[in-house]
Amino acid sequence: MNPFRYTRVTTPKAAIAAVIQEGGTYFLAGGTNLIDLVKREVILPEKLVDITKLPLATIEKTATGIRIGALAKNSAVADHALVQKQFPLLAMALNAGASAQLRNMATVGGNMMQRTRCSYFYDPSMPCNKRSPVQSGPDKGQPNGPAGCGAIGGFNRMHAIFGGSGKCIAVHPSDMCVALAALDARVNVAGPKGERTIPFTDFHRLPGDRPQNDNTLLPGELILSVDLPTNAFAEHSHYLKVRDRASYAFALVSVGVGLKMNENTIQEARLAMGGVAHKPWRLTEVEQFLQGQPATEVTFRQAATLAMKGAKGYGENDFKLTLAPNALIDALKTATKTA
């Protein structure tokens, strides 16, 4: 690893002050992605601000649901009784991600901040607009390697079928974020100008002309916690992850489903997909279609067709155009217990 400086902070205020003080400074939490990226010289930090000692790891019941501190470990969230009882979709998604060791290290905030696993992004000798943006603008960091997109016209088996741009077709790798997007989570952040709350589906963004920006955080903003509203989906929840091996692999396609059922009728639905876009891919139009529909294979097939509207393959990932709707149908069958 290249040398960098290190600061340990004990309050969010100090963390924010330390990170805006100079360019090339990053918050360090679990480190499961950041340290890997530093080792591979994808990120060349001047300074790391260790936030692991901040008091932000609490998981607590609130008047409207549950609040999960940004530094709560993935394993602590997945094993928490409240989460398992009220938000089993979140527990399932978390346990589908990474390994037991990494889940003991990775935090909720860090999981949201993880970078794409696109192999072009990970190799500084390869072209990548996300790693080496052409436009500088307000974004921190210097170009690192050639600009361009190696994945478009290259090896793109893992890449997006929704919402890609001519500059980037990378996908967000998180499982947890798929569940949080489906469950209407809200993200509480603090920055130099105070605190604000971001709806989870607005937290990550599509690549457009600025693939270097994975999310809508402003410079210096720190994630404090994630709020989940109480829901009626616990009994009919499912997270389906399709991957190259049975465990410990990133999703080719994943589906998060939460349903409120009245006997055989779907009263309310929440749906999101992973491994298909630059952000967790919430399917609000499909949710509206499912409302009031009977839980039958015909319904699920119609839902899948609707879900795939606008999907586009890039060659090696064309199989996702078939895999994604099939996974959605399968997840709906499991969640409705009609499999």
Next chain:
Amino acid sequence: MADEETSGGEIENPGSSRRTFLKQSTALAALAVTPPAGITALGNGFPEKAAAYELLPLQVEINGTVQKLSIEPRVTLLDLLREQLGLTGTKKGCDHGQCGACTVHLDGQRINACLTLALTTEGSQVTTIEGLTKGDTLHPMQEAFIKHDGLQCGYCTPGQIMSAVACIREGHADSPDEVREYMSGNICRCGAYANIVNAIMDVKQGGAKV
């Protein structure tokens, strides 16, 4: 703000700067091209080269012994254990959090030491494979790996054993399928998986205290 953080850049090594580093490294480069005497000199000079970087204090308990250290920010827990403390039981496999050979326990939780910056372990307790053994008595999981032949080359074994002990302590060893899922972060290129699962199930079912 200053009282809220431990900013180390200025407090350690007031005498070392980029300039002194460049001087030192130039001298080292000159020595390096004049073997064989240069090799010895380079070896001896390495601590000085390392000292040119920022060194920060770290206090961490490793296998029951409190260590007071002074280390560079970029040192991982894995490199600290192996290179500075001589605890080479913890292995470096991929060094990227993918293989699990570096698995140790941090405050009782299994983690990948290769992706853990040592400085983030300040005030914590670390247990490595060396700390699992009580004197000459092997841990029941070590005995089980021997009994079930849960290894071939043995390189992944310390990580497998640390992970296996945690797997049982977490309550994730109730069936062979659950063991396979919760041990998926430990790769064995020899493919001793079947015997590893048998070893873990044996310890779990035997009810030995892990």
